[in-house]
Amino acid sequence: MSLILDRRSFLVAGTALTLVSPAHGAGTTHDIQMLNRHPENRRITMVFHPIIQVVQPGDTVRFVPTNPGHNSQTIDGMLPVGAQSWRSRLNQEVSVTLTIPGFYGYKCLPHTAMGMVGLIIVEGDGMMDNLAAARAVRHRGRAGKAWDEIWAQAASDGLLG
Numbered sequence: 001m002s003l004i005l006d007r008r009s010f011l012v013a014g015t016a017l018t019l020v021s022p023a024h025g026a027g028t029t030h031d032i033q034m035l036n037r038h039p040e041n042r043r044i045t046m047v048f049h050p051i052i053q054v055v056q057p058g059d060t061v062r063f064v065p066t067n068p069g070h071n072s073q074t075i076d077g078m079l080p081v082g083a084q085s086w087r088s089r090l091n092q093e094v095s096v097t098l099t100i101p102g103f104y105g106y107k108c109l110p111h112t113a114m115g116m117v118g119l120i121i122v123e124g125d126g127m128m129d130n131l132a133a134a135r136a137v138r139h140r141g142r143a144g145k146a147w148d149e150i151w152a153q154a155a156s157d158g159l160l161g
């Protein structure tokens with residue numbers, strides 16, 4: 001449906017609400033730090049912070065190499081259909097603009113087995129379409145435990161529908 005039709009339907013409906021159009025490249029930027037230790041829990045090492053980030057379509061996520069030795073890259077099978085993967089070099093800041101709703105799993109390659117993984121949720125129509133597939137992906141080492149904790153946290157936060 002076009003924006004004009006949306007606007008017309010709003011007018012026909014007689015609503016006084018301001019028209020809210022989908023974001024197109026003018027979204028918010030969210031920083032995710034790549035850390036050797038969690039800032040609030042020193043026992044947690046090699047961690048993305050925050051580990052779960054909820055964004056809107058058109059928002060940008062910026063991975064910040066606060067500590068050296070980390071990267072960010074998408075995990076096979078943990079992307080919405082049609083979404084672009086990313087893979088940064090070590091110690092490189094990388095920004096990704098996410099337009100397709102759904103669940104995005106990513107990892108730090110050197111520290112995957114230590115559980116350095118994270119989840120981005122892009123809200124919007126169809127966001128649940130890849131949830132089952134993303135949850136079905138198997139992980140090695142402590143990454144499996146990390147994902148169990150991430151999904152449990154997401155569920156308790158009401159993010160899984």
Ligand SMILES: [Cu+2]
Nearest residue numbers: 070108111116
């Ligand atoms: Cu790392």
